[in-house]
Amino acid sequence: MAKLAIINRNIKRQKTVRKYAERREALKAIINDFSSSEDEKFQARSELQNLPRNSSPVRIRNRCALTGRPRGVYSKFGLGRSKLRDIAMAGKIPGIIKASW
Numbered sequence: 001m002a003k004l005a006i007i008n009r010n011i012k013r014q015k016t017v018r019k020y021a022e023r024r025e026a027l028k029a030i031i032n033d034f035s036s037s038e039d040e041k042f043q044a045r046s047e048l049q050n051l052p053r054n055s056s057p058v059r060i061r062n063r064c065a066l067t068g069r070p071r072g073v074y075s076k077f078g079l080g081r082s083k084l085r086d087i088a089m090a091g092k093i094p095g096i097i098k099a100s101w
Contacts, residue, residue, distance in 0.1 A: 002068030010061050013054045020055035024048065 030036050030044040053059065062073045064080035072081040079087065088096040 002063065002070065004068075007063065007068040010063060013060050016052060016054045017057050017060060020051055021057075024051060024055060027051075 027044045027048045031041050031048070036044075061070050062075060063070050064073050064083055065078045066083050067080055069080040069082075073079065074081065074084055077084055077093070084093075087093055089098065
């Protein structure tokens, strides 16, 4: 299991991303708009750089909902590969069966 501090850090990042999402999208729209002047684009870029680092969605790490494992996470289920296998073998996920050929 991952350390609780690392899991909580990721949750905090998710909250920060949600908090600044509208402001970030508005600034990106100004930057990508062809009708905006160079001064407006420069101002928007500097404001975007002044936002907190953790407000960027790239910094969020997908983690297993049960164990906090950072790698081998299936985004469809939100579970790590080992926990997904355990739960699937117990028959708790409908539609998933063990392969046999």
